[in-house]
Amino acid sequence: MPLTPEQEALRTQFTDTGSTWTPAWERVLQIDPSYFAAYLKLHHAAFNKRLLPPKLQHLLILSADASCCTEYGPGIRANMAAALAAGATQAEVLETLELTSVLGVHSVSCGVPLLHEVLAEEGKPAIFLGESQIWDKRQSDLRDRFTATRGYWDRHWNEVLCLDPDFLEGYLAFSGEPFDERKSIFDRKTKELVYIAIDSATTHMFLPGLKLHIRNAVKFGATPYEIMEVFELVNLMGIHTMLEGVTALKEISN
Structure with missing residues (x-):
């Protein structure tokens, strides 16, 4: 079914933001034009101030769609295409994905503090001894390298460092790749904005990380x-x- 002139105008308003038009958008517009028009107001509120460059706007949505908590394929493809059309390079897309791929570590950063709490509640020996903790040379070097590479050190990393320095060293190598000065593209502020995007996504909402990365973004x-x-x-x-x-409705109705 062809779009009416009014629907065509709504479609143009959407694509004028650089957003990728897809068959799913076409179906939403055809099924309920007033709903689409209402959504468009929300869409424009996010896109039209352009405080961030258009390519970065789409890269940020890409990061939320590509995170392991979302993995929304249509959004990944649509926002990747929109970012490239807005001038993003393949290297910038790749760095966005590399930054986003660290999200699995929240299994550790959520789990280890709770483990530490349970040990205290059950009267078991503490893993991290606070100010009285004695670090060996490898642990001290790891903490210094992590802080230098990632730009922060969270107190809960102390518990991880006590439990398994091998893991922390592996995570530092993995998460540090997008920070390697020989290949890194984004400045530190942009990297923190990507982390804000994935931690604030409705599918994740990791508040400790979100606050940390907001603080870092403001600092940068x-x-x-x-x-x-x-x-x-x-x-x-x-x-x-x-x-x-x-x-799904179109598939089932047919």
Whole structure:
């Protein structure tokens, strides 16, 4: 069914933001134009201030869609295409994905503090002894390298360092790849904005990491308005419900 002139105008408003038009968007627009128009107001609120470059806007949504908590294939492809069309390089797309791929570590960063709490509650020997902890040379070097590479040291990494320095060394190598000065593309502020995007995504909402990366982003020069724009862009992932739903509805109805 062809779009009406009014629907064509709505489609143009959407694509003018650089967003990729897909068959799912076409179905939403055809099935309920007033709903699409309402969504467009939310879409424009996120995109139209352009405090962040258009390519970065789409890379940030890409990071939320590509995270292990979301893995929304249509969004990955649509926002990757939109970012490339807005001038992003393949290397920038790759760095976005590398930054996003660290999210699995939250199994450790959530689990280890709780393990430490349970040991204390059960009267078991503490793993990390606080100020009285004595570090060996390898542990001290690892903590210094982590802080230098990643730009922070969270107190809970002390517990990880006590439990398994091998893991922390492996994680540092893995998470440090996008920070390697020989290949790194994004500045530190942009890297922190990617971390804000994946930690604030509705499918994850990892508040300890989110606060840490907001703090780091502010330290590296991000304004409250730029960080708010990240939240607004990632908020758009709620539309996945409709995009996937109308696709399934069309398949079942046929």
